[in-house]
Amino acid sequence: MAVTPLPKDAFGARVDLVAIAELVAPGARVLDVGCGDGDLLKLLEETRGVDGRGIELSQKGVNECVARGLSVIQGNADTDLVDYPDDAFDYVILSQTIQATGHPRQVLEQMLRIGRSAIVSFPNFGHWSVRASLGFLGRMPVTRNLPYSWYDTPNIHFCTIRDFVALCEDVGATIDKAVALNASGARMTLNAPWWFWNLFGQQAVFLLNR
């Protein structure tokens, strides 16, 4: 799905993926929704020893995953999550994908049904650079992380960190952990208030429970 280029750590792994991996308990059963070419699943297998599965929309992504030995099915987050039984996974992960889904709320509810926990990472539309683009230039933002023009973007449901927190409340999910990454991929201060994260966090990663 809509993966945006993000900084890498010293070992070449994308920092947002590392932030997700650190939330996953070793040996867990994991479903990665919108798994792309399988980078996160591979990272989780190698560093966390998970039993991983994936769903990916693009044929190219599925082929790459299958060739890497990952169990991935071609499918759509909006329509195919209903097919999974309750509690099938320890974690259901939606990495950089929620903004490209047709019905983010339903997707999140399905994730919390299928998995005991859900992990969601997304680009924060409340970041100051986005606000500046809209507020001062009056243009939809096109940045390194959000490289698409408004008319050809796959990202149809952007949200801010505060929007996402509100959605969690609406669906009755409890926020177990939250991490925000700044523009250079560094973790932001743990105890900062939401408004601070919402302004300066470029990426957010949430660990949710029912």
Add this chain to the structure above:
Amino acid sequence: MERRTRALGEADQPSSLVMRFGRERPLVLDSGATIEDWQIAYQTYGTLDAKRSNAVLVCHALTGDQHAASRNPVTGKPGWWETMVGPGKPIDTDRYFVICSNVLGGCMGTTGPASTNPATGRVWGLDLPVVTIRDMVRAQAALVDALGIETLFCVAGGSMGGMQVLEWAASYPQRVFCALPIATAARHSSQNIAFHEVGRQAVMADPEWNGGRYLELGTNPKKGLAVARMAAHITYMSEEGLHRKFGRELQNREKIAFGFDADFQVESYLRHQGLTFVDRFDANSYLYVTRAMDYFDLAADAGGRLAQVFRGTATRFCIVSFTSDWLFPTEESKAVVRALNAAGASVSFVEIESDRGHDAFLLDEPEMFATIRGFLSSAAAARGIA
């Protein structure tokens, strides 16, 4: 006529390898009947490794045979899956030991209605008990036993071959390391049963069928079988593919002839498909094998709950379907994927974009090859196959 003579000769004395089983190893069928003194014809490609861990069983479709990657002794044509099986191909015979056997009920050397019944010395004909997909798999399992192979690295096949793959995974989960069902379904749909019934009625309506005793009486229900093949052939192609190939082009004429000759190229093509088929295939075999597909319903014994059938399986699955296949549409494959997911199985699934309909699995489809090559390579690494 020569091809037909060769075909008839293959039924008892196949030019491939053949494994014969005596009374000590009868085949007990789903119907309750038993076949004693039976045989299974097969081909192998590649070399079995020292640990006997690299065997791949390839299962053929309705009118296929054991000659997956070798010249067909009846038609003289290349094997039916040479695009897939061979040195350096996705099912790589440099790495894997490939076994392909003719199905029970077939007519290329495995016991079928054209074989001689050893008990009577006469052709089996309709005296042969009706067989099922599970019976075909039982026969294959006996062959695999006789070859001294405990666990198959992979069972692969398309269409009816894919039904056998699913049956293997359900009946012998601990003997199948990975499974590759292509363009198939866990049960035959009502529409598919209906098409088969049309084909069978065409065969049985031919006066030369003679109640199934045509081999003894020296007749040949080729007209009926040709019509059956023509009707079936349409279901193997997509509307788009058929139109792209033939459109409304006329056959060797400038304008329509106001008659019932083959004016259109598509008519001529279908007639040719029918005619070449009757020389190589036994009409009664066509009845038996289509019936086996009709009876296939993997979840029937589990109260319709397919997930129950695969509970606890450790087999890795890779399921492949094609966008334009309306005989075994993607939705059928997805039902299997859903069941495997519910069973917690390891499953990959791809839907390949193609306008070639059901037959796409037999054709040059690079995306399918890439998927299968990758799936098998990673499974081989997990199994420690060099």
